[in-house]
Each structure stands twice: as structure tokens, then as C-alpha cells.
Amino acid sequence: MPPFILGIETSCDDTSASVVEGTIVRSNVTANQEIHKEFGGVVPELASRAHQQNIVPVIEAAIRRANIRKNQLAAVAFTQGPGLLGSLLVGSSFAKSFALAMEIPLIEVDHMQAHILAHFLEDPQNQRPLPSFPFVCLTVSGGHTQIVLVRDYFDMEVLGQTIDDAAGEAFDKSAKILGLPYPGGPIIDKLAAGGDPVRFSFSRPNIPALDYSFSGLKTSILYFIRDELKKDPAFIEENKRDLCASIQATIVEILMGKLKLAVEEIRDTRYAIPDHGSRIVDVAIAGGVSANSALRKALLETADKEGWNAFIPQFEYTTDNAAMIAVAGYFKFLKGDFTKQSAISYARSRW
Amino acid sequence: MVNEYSVKSEIGLPEIARKLLASYPDKRIFALYGTMGAGKTTFIKAICRELGVEDEALSPTFSIINEYHTHKQIPVYHFDFYRINKLEEVYDIGYEEYLFSGNYCLLEWPELIEELLPAETVKVSITGEQERIIAF
Numbered sequence: 041m042p043p044f045i046l047g048i049e050t051s052c053d054d055t056s057a058s059v060v061e062g063t064i065v066r067s068n069v070t071a072n073q074e075i076h077k078e079f080g081g082v083v084p085e086l087a088s089r090a091h092q093q094n095i096v097p098v099i100e101a102a103i104r105r106a107n108i109r110k111n112q113l114a115a116v117a118f119t120q121g122p123g124l125l126g127s128l129l130v131g132s133s134f135a136k137s138f139a140l141a142m143e144i145p146l147i148e149v150d151h152m153q154a155h156i157l158a159h160f161l162e163d164p165q166n167q168r169p170l171p172s173f174p175f176v177c178l179t180v181s182g183g184h185t186q187i188v189l190v191r192d193y194f195d196m197e198v199l200g201q202t203i204d205d206a207a208g209e210a211f212d213k214s215a216k217i218l219g220l221p222y223p224g225g226p227i228i229d230k231l232a233a234g235g236d237p238v239r240f241s242f243s244r245p246n247i248p249a250l251d252y253s254f255s256g257l258k259t260s261i262l263y264f265i266r267d268e269l270k271k272d273p274a275f276i277e278e279n280k281r282d283l284c285a286s287i288q289a290t291i292v293e294i295l296m297g298k299l300k301l302a303v304e305e306i307r308d309t310r311y312a313i314p315d316h317g318s319r320i321v322d323v324a325i326a327g328g329v330s331a332n333s334a335l336r337k338a339l340l341e342t343a344d345k346e347g348w349n350a351f352i353p354q355f356e357y358t359t360d361n362a363a364m365i366a367v368a369g370y371f372k373f374l375k376g377d378f379t380k381q382s383a384i385s386y387a388r389s390r391w
Numbered sequence: 392m393v394n395e396y397s398v399k400s401e402i403g404l405p406e407i408a409r410k411l412l413a414s415y416p417d418k419r420i421f422a423l424y425g426t427m428g429a430g431k432t433t434f435i436k437a438i439c440r441e442l443g444v445e446d447e448a449l450s451p452t453f454s455i456i457n458e459y460h461t462h463k464q465i466p467v468y469h470f471d472f473y474r475i476n477k478l479e480e481v482y483d484i485g486y487e488e489y490l491f492s493g494n495y496c497l498l499e500w501p502e503l504i505e506e507l508l509p510a511e512t513v514k515v516s517i518t519g520e521q522e523r524i525i526a527f
Contacts, residue, residue, distance in 0.1 A: 052454065089483040124455060126485045183453030204432055205450040213427065213452075222474070255450070259428035263520070387458040388446065 043114030045373060046102065046138070047366025048095075050131030051123025051151045052183070055094035058362035059106035059113070060370055063162045066106035068356065068363040071098050091130035099134070102362070113144060115378070117369020120148040121386035128385035136381050145378040147369040151360075152389060155179050155326040156190055157371065158357040158364035171351045175322035176306065178299045180329035181359070182208035182223065185252050185295075187302045190324075193371045198389075199302050200250025207291055208329045210254035214261050214287045218276055228284045229332050235285030237334075240264070242290050250302050252294065261287060292334045296342055299323065303348065324351035328359040395526045397519070404437035407525050411515065412441055414527065418513045420490060422501035425517035431499045434517060434525065435469060442467055442495055451499070455484060467495045472503040481507060 042062025049056040055071040071094035103110050118135035121128055132148075139146035156177045160170055171177075171190075176199075179186045185202040205213070208225055215224020243260040245253040265283075268275040276283065306320045325339055336352055343350035357363055372378070394414060396407045411421070421438070423431045432450050439448040443461040451457040451471040459467045468489045475481055481504050490496055490509060501508055515527040 122454075124484060125458075126483070126488075181453070202449060203447055204436075206453060209450055209452050217427070255428075255432065262428045387456065388460075 043370070043373060044106070044108055044112050045147075045366045045369045046099070046113050046116045047149070047362040047364070047369055048099065048116065048118040048131045048135050049151070049154075049360060049362040049365045050091045050095070050127050051119045051121070052127060052360060054360050055091045055098050055130075056360065056362035056365075057095075057099045057102035058366045059102050059108065060161070060363060060366040061106075062370055063160050063367055064164060065161055065363045065366075066108070067102045067104075068361060069098050069102045069105060070361065091127050095130055095134050099138075110142065113142065115139075115145040115147055115369060115373050116142075117147040117149050117365050117372070119151045119154070119365055120379075120383060122151060122389045123385075123387065125385055125387050128387075132383065132385050136383075140381070145373070146381070146383070147372045147377070148379040148383050149365045149368040149372070150390065151365075152179060152184065152186065152188075153194065153196060154364040154368040155181070155184075156188060156196065156324070157193065157368040158326060158353045158361070159324055159351055160193075160371070161354070161357055161363055161367050163354065169349070169351075171322040171324050171349070174306075174320060175324055175351070176299070176303055176320055177324040177326055178295060178330075179327045180207045180295060180325065180335070181327035182206060182212065182225075182329075184208075184327060185254070187250050187299060189302075189306065193368075194375075194377075199305075200252065200298060202252040202254060203247065204253050204255035205258060207252070207254060207295055208327075210257055210291050211288075211329065211332075213258050214291075217258075217262050217265050218280065218283060225329065225332065228288055229334065231281050231284040232288040232334065233281075233285075235281030235283070237285040237289035239279075239282040240286035242287065244290070244294060250298050250305070252298060254291070254294070257290060257294070288332070288334050292332070292338045295335060296338050299339075300342060300346070303346070321348055322351065323348040324353075326353055326358065331355055331358045393526055395524055398523050398525065399521070401433060401437075404434055405441065408434065408437040408441045411438065411513075411525075411527055415513050418511060419493060420496045420498070420509060420512045421515055422498040422508060422512050423515045423517065424502060429517040430523055431517060434515075435497045435499070438497060439467060439469070456489065465494060466492075467497070468492070470496065470498045472498070472500040475500075475503050478504060478507060 047058045058068040059066045174191045185207045187200040189197045211225035212223045247253045436448040444459040446459040457469040
């Protein structure tokens with residue numbers, strides 16, 4: 041029987057807890073009004089004080105919904121970083137106390153590695169193939185844009201990343217320019233469905249190697265909209281769908297361009313992997329923006345053309361969640377890779 | 392006294408960053424005012440390089456606070472209050488721990504927390520489009 045692992049994620053806005061049984065999710069809970077109703081109370085908005093109010097109800101709910109008792113848990117895993125220190129501390133303090141009280145091992149997990157390891161979460165009702173090592177993963181979210189070479193569960197190398205704004209931020213800030221509410225990424229995705237993706241053209245970054253930049257695109261969209269609004273105050277309203285489709289297509293094109301380049305580079309020399317011929321054929325996406333329909337479509341189409349196997353995580357495991365922390369904890373549990381009570385959180389990425 | 396510098400491209404930023412730091416050798420909190428796309432993050436990148444930061448300075452819009460380290464392992468904090476809806480959220484982050492740490496704090500969208508800015512904050516504005524005017 042695989043062990044039950046409790047995962048706790050508090051790196052940014054959401055307080056989440058999850059119980060996995062090996063790689064199978066038994067519960068995955070994020071603080072919301074409903075959880076607080078179960079426990080009594082209301083949910084506050086952001087940051088560490090909110091986490092403090094959320095953490096106990098969320099963990100109670102995760103254990104209850106997994107239909108286990110807390111003494112069945114084999115270990116507790118928590119997000120060590122990167123993230124907001126005050127927020128991380130709430131999760132790590134709880135995890136440490138819980139590990140002490142229950143006399144079970146404590147496991148630290150890197151948030152960015154966990155996004156990638158979410159691909160190994162399995163659903164018994166919906167068996168899907170898993171990526172095989174080594175593979176390339178594009179992790180895209182509101183705060184991150186990284187191309188990672190994944191050699192093994194915890195042997196990963198960042199090949200390229202954004203030098204300014206994240207891809208998710210490009211979506212959110214473009215939405216803001218169009219007068220849509222924050223975070224506007226999912227709204228752009230929805231509106232883009234009926235729009236013409238090649239109607240408007242925006243500047244593409246010219247960044248060396250495998251790094252990304254989205255800051256120039258944001259400025260280009262901003263000035264374009266401002267100039268058009270001068271000529272026609274109803275410009276956004278009249279062209280909203282085409283604008284959304286064109287912006288989305290540009291972001292996706294930028295993302296896919298470097299991803300393709302990364303796979304080619306790995307096939308060639310720079311990151312050539314011994315005993316693997318010269319082909320990396322498994323390519324994955326992870327993070328909140330991997331829920332974007334145009335990115336998913338572009339990945340599948342490129343995979344078809346290039347002969348890749350494409351992997352897209354289940355929707356609920358794309359954004360920040362605790363199931364990915366718990367499953368990363370499970371893989372560390374198998375290695376006996378435990379941490380001490382003295383583990384400290386970190387704000388910035390370690391790799 | 393207000394210093395005003397105009398820059399036509401990113402190439403001019405390191406020099407202005409040096410002048411900014413040299414003009415306020417005892418100050419640690421710098422608030423950057425400017426509309427979206429004005430170049431706040433880009434100028435902060437230049438300031439960070441002058442401070443000897445080894446990491447790439449990135450937009451903290453999502454993370455709210457980015458922490459970088461100089462080659463002497465001294466932290467530099469990069470804030471972005473764009474996502475802040477209420478001052479209460481800034482209290483919740485524990486902003487005092489950072490702003491009163493004695494380490495460099497570089498702030499984007501400070502107008503959203505104007506009343507929490509310490510009196511010794513250096514205000515830097517970035518305006519203009521083709522040619523940016525940086526004033527402090």
C-alpha cells in the first residue's frame with residue numbers, strides 16, 4: 041500500500057492542503073468560502089494573515105475528505121519556496137509542528153519543481169501516459185516562465201526563463217489595458233475564442249538563447265491601444281475579440297518558439313544526454329497558464345509536427361495547488377529524503 | 392533639488408542608476424512612480440546591477456516581493472504593489488520587516504501604499520515615451 045502524504049502549499053495567495061496515496065490524489069482543498077462555512081467564519085483575501093486563518097480549516101478538510109484519520113499519514117510535505125516569506129512561514133510552521141506532534145517525517149518541497157511533478161499525479165478513473173525522463177517542461181504562470189530540462193524527479197535544470205515579466209503577467213496586464221478585470225488571463229482566453237488571431241500584430245522580443253521577455257510586448261500593446269483609442273474611442277469595444285485573439289496568439293507564439301528551440305538544442309549538443317540517442321521526445325507544460333486553450337492547442341499541434349509526445353496536466357493541477365506538493369513529497373519519501381525542524385523558507389528560486 | 396535626466400535607450404540607464412545611488416548615499420528606500428510600461432522594472436534592473444545584485448531582477452507583480460542578493464550576500468528587496476487592493480494586505484505581508492530592515496528596498500506602484508511610505512523615501516519618477524525622463 042502506498043503511503044498517505046499530507047501536502048501543504050502557502051507560497052502566495054492561496055492556502056491549500058492535499059492528501060495523496062502514493063501518486064493518487066485523495067483530497068485537494070484550497071481555502072474558499074465553503075471551507076470556512078464548514079469550519080465557521082469567512083475567508084480573508086491575501087497574504088500571511090489570511091493563511092493563518094485558513095491553514096487549520098483547510099488541513100482538517102483535506103484529511104476529512106481523504107477519508108482517513110490523521111494518524112494514518114506517513115509524512116507531511118510543505119512548500120519551502122520560492123514565495124512570500126510571511127506566507128511560506130505559515131505553512132512551514134504548521135508542517136513542522138504537525139510532524140513533531142504526529143512523530144512523522146517532515147519533507148521540504150520546491151514550488152517550481154512541484155509544478156513539474158504534478159504531471160505524475162494519477163487518476164485511477166482516467167489513466168493517462170506519464171512523461172518519461174528526460175523530458176522538457178515549460179512552466180508558465182503568473183509569476184514564472186521557465187524552460188526546464190527534467191532528468192529525474194529532482195534532477196532538473198533551468199535552461200531559460202523570463203528576464204522581466206512572466207507570461208501570465210503578460211496576459212493579466214494586457215487584459216488590464218483592455219479594461220478587463222485582474223487577473224484577466226482566463227477572460228482573454230474566453231474572448232479570444234471568437235476572434236481573429238492574425239488581425240493585429242505586436243512586437244516580438246528579440247532575446248538571446250532560451251530566455252523570454254514579455255515587457256516589450258506589454259508596452260507595444262499599451263501604445264497601440266492608446267493610439268487607436270485617440271482615433272476611435274470605441275476601438276476596444278468594437279475589436280475586443282480580435283484584440284484578445286491576437287494578443288493571445290502572440291504570447292503563445294513567443295512561448296512555443298523558445299520551447300521548440302530548447303528541444304532542438306537538447307537534441308544537438310549543449311545539453312546532450314548520454315545513452316539517450318539524440319532525441320528528447322517528451323515535452324510538457326505546467327503552471328497556471330498551461331490551462332490556456334491556445335497554448336494547449338499549439339503544444340499539441342507542434343508535437344504532431346515535430347514528433348514529440350506532449351503532456352498537459354489536468355486542469356485542477358495547473359494553478360498553485362497542494363496535490364503537487366504532496367506528490368513531490370511522496371517521491372522524496374521514497375528516497376528517504378527528509379528535512380529537519382531547522383529547515384528555513386526561501387523567497388527566491390534556488391536553481 | 393530635483394535632478395532630471397533624459398534617456399533614449401536602456402544603454403543610458405546604468406549611469407543614471409549610479410547617479411541616483413550617489414545622490415542619496417544614506418537612503419535605502421526608493422519609490423518609482425510611472426505608468427504601466429514606463430520602464431520601472433527596467434530601471435530597477437539597472438539599480439540592482441549597480442548594487443552588485445547577482446540575480447536577474449524580475450517583475451514582482453505576482454510575487455509582490457522579490458528578494459535578490461548582492462555578491463556580498465546582502466539582500467535587496469524589490470516590491471510591486473500593483474496587485475494590492477487594500478492597505479491591510481500590505482500589513483499582512485509584514486512590509487515593515489522589509490522597509491525598516493536597513494537593506495535597499497525598490498518599490499513599484501508606491502502610489503498604492505502612499506500613506507505607508509516612510510518619510511525618508513526617495514521618490515523617483517519616470518515619464519515620457521520615446522525619450523524617458525527620470526527625475527529624483
